[in-house]
Amino acid sequence: MSRVEEQFKKLSKLWPDFESRSGQxxxxxxxxxxFASSEHxxxxxxxxxxxxLAxxxxxxxxxxEGEEIVVISTETKALQDQLIRKDIPLVSQILGQEVKAEIAMGASNYVCKRKLGNVLTQGTFGPEMMEHLNSFKDWVSNSESGRRQEYxxxxxxxxxxxxxxxxxxxxGRSCPNFSHSFYFLERAKWQKxxxxxxxxxxxxxxxxxxxxILPDFKKIVVDEAHNFPEVLGNAFRIELSSLEIQKLLQGIWNSQKKSGLGARLNSPKINDLTNHAGEKLFLCFNKVVGELPLNFYGSQRIRxxxxxxxxxxxxxxxxxxxxxxxELKKYSKDSDEIEEKEIAMELEMSSGRIGQIAEGLHLFRTMDEGERVYWADPPNTKTKEMFPKLLTQPLKSETILREVLEPRTESMVFTSATLSTNKGDLSYFAxxxxxxxxxxxxVASPFPYEKNALLFLPKDIKDATESAERNAADLSRYILKLIELTKGxxxxxxxxxxxxxxxxxxxRPLTDLPIISQLEMGPEAAKNRFLxxxxxxxxxxxxxxxxxxIRGDKLRSVILTKLPFQPPNDPVLEARSEKLKEKGGNPFKDLQLPYATTVLKQGFGRLIRSEKDTGIVSLLDSRIWTKSYGTDLINSLPPAKRVTEWNQLKLEYSKLPNYSSGEAV
Incomplete structure (x- = not known):
């Protein structure tokens, strides 16, 4: 018996509801x-x-045993909360000793006491905060972490x-608040x-x-790993926004308000150079508009x-x-004067950002840095942006993972419920x-999908490519029937x-059920309203x-209106597809279909979150029946009972177990 098996045997004594699962x-x-063999x-x-727990x-x-830090990376806050509040305390009980665990967050999640003090002293807060300042200050006084998520x-x-x-x-260490800084106190905890x-x-x-950013580590578990490669690529993205560059320049010198870093420095030269850069900014992005085809609706590759x-x-x-x-040479970050320290930091920050922007512009003019993909996004109308945003990132995040991260680690574990495509094939994620x-x-799910879940696959939905109007009508008809069947x-x-x-x-006008839109409320508020x-x-x-x-009877139906393929004009997908074609590969089979399979499995997975959850997953896309890949997509899903006819669905739904009433327990 292995050591971990011995620990799991203790679980039944600590957790009366625990059932040993061979897969776990x-x-x-x-x-x-x-971990023991330094393998991935x-x-x-x-x-x-x-x-x-596994x-x-x-x-x-x-x-x-190794007196080392093991990093656990997740995609969602919900899983982080579960790990820190429920699972890790249980692990401490199982092992009979404290497992010190901390959540690390990005710097912008922590209140800076120096900045807060400046805002309160200078009164640079908006009128909307007047009646809330006292409660905010009370929270800061009593908070141990200063994380905004806790307010x-x-x-x-x-x-x-x-x-x-x-x-x-x-x-940093030059700040008078350093010894009681929320962020640096938290970082000290990370190290331990x-x-x-x-x-x-x-x-x-x-x-x-x-x-x-983080302490050194050699071992890492990446949970919810299906999206990690994409997140990694995004971290190396360079964005050039005329609006953001303008804000940075105005922070250095705002000629209308006579304010900014230049005013504190009393430097006419820096003010003049900032004004000159602002003029060139407008002219440069005007030229960019002339070089790009008109496209107000989506991204466009720059080739x-x-x-x-x-x-x-x-x-x-x-x-x-x-x-x-x-100018920076005149100031010291180690000065005893707070104002001098702040000016030195601001000069360092501003000069660094200015340099990064210049390097980014050079990249777009030369495209001389390895395999990257370049594109432009349309102006953001919400922020009244005038010009397109320029973006570039490495073409292959897998190269970063293999050549940058892997040499610094001994063992990496990647896990998720949805890493494979058809028949357990893990090659796409690999x-x-x-x-x-x-x-x-x-490791297969232990849930009884055949008994608890129905997969509804109607055959009479019009393909959107043949008639968008008919497709919308069919979708509306089925959605209305489905939400009435399950009573929301x-x-x-x-x-x-x-x-x-x-x-x-x-x-909306056709039902009395409460209808909630994520687009109207935002995801978090929409979820809370649903609950x-x-x-x-x-x-x-x-x-x-x-x-x-969402577990239990609250969610009884998941309706998937379309197969979740990436837009074929997505710049990164398009560039990866071209590279794959050059090597004789098939972009649809090797990129688009595996991606859609993974997301489809995730969508299905919203319904059955525990062994007593029941309900219907409906897939309202005719391509399941008309395209050769339809069978593979369906076979990749958990083995729910498949239904194609409406009357059969109503009958089968009425026969699903009702665990809340004690039936089928």
């Missing part, structure tokens, strides 16, 4: 072996396996931006932890910052270097950066993480905002296809 122990043994591991563990127990043992009062987004930490402008819980974005930012303004904006920014660096030398394991308790999930808005306007309302129906897009965990 198999996974735990695999994780233990991977890919584990698909179906919903209900209990994968968090990796936490061996991770805790490894951390305690349950009101604070406007503008206020948060003014009082939370900025890495670029932090005085056995298990450090992070989210994918922070882990990716840590890698992109040359490993400067060849842009002429832009021939480098005039770069030159103006280089001159400004040089002047800022010369490709996405750079074909690391790794072992793999598939439904998610209706879309792949586009446009389609959601069209269908919800049709449905609070009886028999509600939530219309959602991408964020509700995955990561949402």
């Amino acid at each position: 122990i198999q996974m735990a043994n695999s994780v233990e072996q991977a 591991l890919i584990v698909e563990a179906g919903t209900g396996v209990g994968k968090s 990796y936490l127990i061996p991770a805790a043992i490894s951390a305690l 349950d009062g009101y604070a406007s987004p503008d206020f948060w931006s003014k009082v939370t930490r900025e890495a670029d402008s932090c005085l 932890s056995n298990l450090l819980i992070v989210n994918h974005s922070l882990l990716a930012a840590h890698i992109a910052s040359d490993f400067n 060849r270097p842009l002429k832009m303004d021939g480098g005039e904006l770069e030159a103006a920014l280089d001159s400004l950066q040089e002047a800022l660096l010369i 490709d996405r993480i750079g074909r690391l030398p790794s072992r793999s394991k598939l 308790g439904a998610f209706v999930l879309f792949t586009s905002n446009k389609s959601l808005n069209e269908i919800i306007e049709t449905i 609070a309302e009886k028999d509600a129906v939530l219309f959602g897009v991408s964020s509700f296809w995955q990561g949402v965990d």
Whole structure:
């Protein structure tokens, strides 16, 4: 018997409802072996396996015995909360010793006491905060972490931006608040932890910052790993927004208000150089507009270097950066004077950002840095942006994972309920993480899908490519029938905002059930409203296809309106497809279909979250029947009972177990 098996035997004494699951122990043994042998591991563990305990127990043992930090990375806050509040305390009980665990968050999640003091002293808060300041100050006085997620009062987004930490402008050890800084006290706890819980974005930012955010670690578990490669690629993205550059320049010198860093420096030269750069900014992005085809609705690839303004904006920014660096020599971050420290930090931050922008512009003019994809996004009308945003990122995040992260680790464990495609094939995910030398394991869900879930696959829905109007009518008809059948308790999930808005306007006047739109309320508020309302129906897009965990009778139906393929004109997908074609590959088969399979499995997974959940998953896309890949997509899903006729669905739904009444327990 392995050590982890011995620990699981203790669980039944600590947790009366615990049932030993062979799949959970198999996974735990695999994780233990991977850590002991310094190997990498890919584990698909179906919903209900209990994968968090299966990796936490061996991770805790490894951390305690090796006196090291094991990092656990997740995508969702809900899973982080579960780990820190429920699972890790249980692991401590099982092992008979404290497992020190901390949640690490990005710097902007922590209140900066210096910035807060400046805002309160200078009165630079908006009128919306007047009646809330006392409660905010009371919370800061009593909080141990200063994390904004723990504050349950009101604070406007503008206020948060003014009082939370900025890495670029932090005085660090030179700050008078350093010894009681929320962020640095938390970082000290990170160093002493056995298990450090992070989210994918922070882990990716840590890698992109040359490993400067988190403590050193050699072992890592990436849970909810299906999206990690995409998050990692995004962390290395460069964005050039004319509006953001303008804000940065105005922070240095605002000629209309006579304010900014230049005013504090009393430097006419820096003010003049900033004005000059602002003029060149407008001219440069005007030239960019002339080089790009008109497209107000979506991203467009940039396939060849842009002429832009021939480098005039770069030159103006280089001159400004040089002047800022010369000015920086007059100030010291180690000064006893707070104002001098702040000016030194602001000069360092501003010059650094100016340099990064100049380098980004150079990239778009030369495209001389390895394999990258370049594109432009349309102006953001909400922020009244005038010009397109320029973006570039590495073409292959798997190269970053293999060449940057892997050499610094001994063992990486990747796990999720949805890593495989058809028939347990893990090759797509293995490709996405750079074909690391790794072992793999598939652990099936123990849930009785055949008894508890129905998969409704109607055959009479018009293909949207043949008639968008007929397709919308068919969708509306079936959605209305389905939500009435289950008396609400439904998610209706879309792949586009446009389609959601069209269908919800049709449905609302035809039902008395509470209809909630993610697009109107935002994801968090929409979810909370769904949980609070009886028999509600939530219309959602991408964020509700995955990561949402609602157990019990509250959610009885998940309606998937369309197969979740990526838009073929997505710049990164398009570039990856071209590279694959050059090597003789098939982009649809090797990229688009595996991606859609993974997301479809995630969408299905919203319904059955425990062994007593029941209900219907409906897939209202005719391509399941008309395309050759339809069978493979359906076969990749859990083995729910399949139904194609409406009358049969009504009958089968009436026969589902009713666990809340005691039936079938």
